[in-house]
Amino acid sequence: MIATRTAQAGLAARIFTSLKAHLDPSLAVKILAEAIQTDAMAAGQAFARQAPEGPNLEHFATVLERWQEDNALVIEDVKLSDDTLAFVVTGCAYARVYEQMRLEPELGFMLSCARDEPFAQGYSPCLSMQRSETIMQGRPCCRFTFTWRK
Numbered sequence: 001m002i003a004t005r006t007a008q009a010g011l012a013a014r015i016f017t018s019l020k021a022h023l024d025p026s027l028a029v030k031i032l033a034e035a036i037q038t039d040a041m042a043a044g045q046a047f048a049r050q051a052p053e054g055p056n057l058e059h060f061a062t063v064l065e066r067w068q069e070d071n072a073l074v075i076e077d078v079k080l081s082d083d084t085l086a087f088v089v090t091g092c093a094y095a096r097v098y099e100q101m102r103l104e105p106e107l108g109f110m111l112s113c114a115r116d117e118p119f120a121q122g123y124s125p126c127l128s129m130q131r132s133e134t135i136m137q138g139r140p141c142c143r144f145t146f147t148w149r150k
Contacts, residue, residue: 002072002093006101009111012036013103033110040115045120055124057148061085082150089142092135109136120146 012032019028050061061080062089067073074091098108113134120127130149133139 002070002097005072005094005112006062006097008099009103009108012111013107015075016104016107029106031111032107033114036110036114037093037118040118041122044119047070047119048123055126057083057085057127057146059145060120060123060127060148068071085144085148087144089135089144090140092142095109095136099134105136105138109134112136113142115145124148141150 007048016028016032016146019031045130047060047063048055053059058080061078062113064075064078068075070093071091072093073089076088078087092112094112095108095124098105098111103111113131113136116131117129120129130145130147130150132143133140
C-alpha cells in the first residue's frame with residue numbers, strides 16, 4: 001500500500017498545485033480533500049464486503065495487518081474489546097516518504113491521515129473514530145480509538 005500511496009502522492013501534488021494556481025487555495029483544499037475522502041469511504045465499503053458475517057469490530061481490526069504491510073505503519077498497544085479498538089502508531093512510513101518528496105504537510109495529512117475516518121464510516125455507520133494526534137502533524141505518535149455503536 002505504501003508504494004501505491006507514494007505514486008498517488010506525486011500525482012496528487014501536481015493536481016493540488018494546479019488547482020491552487022487556478023482557484024482560491026481553500027477551494028483547492030476542499031476539492032482535493034473531498035475526492036480523497038470519497039475514495040477512502042469506498043475503500044471502507046469494499047473492506048466491509050469482505051467480512052464473512054457482515055461488518056463488525058473484530059473483522060475491522062484485521063485491517064491493522066494490511067496497514068502494517070511493507071512496514072508502512074508500526075502499530076503497538078492494540079486493545080480490542082466488544083465495542084472498542086484502540087492502538088498507537090509509533091512509526092509512519094507515509095510521513096517519512098512525504099517529507100522526502102517535500103510535500104506540503106497539509107497535503108500529506110489529506111493523502112493519508114484524513115482517509116482514516118471516512119474509511120471507518122464507509123465500513124459501517126456503527127463505527128466512529130477518535131485520534132488525538134498524528135505523526136504527520138509533528139507528534140511522536142498517532143493514538144487511535146475506534147468505537148462500535150450498536
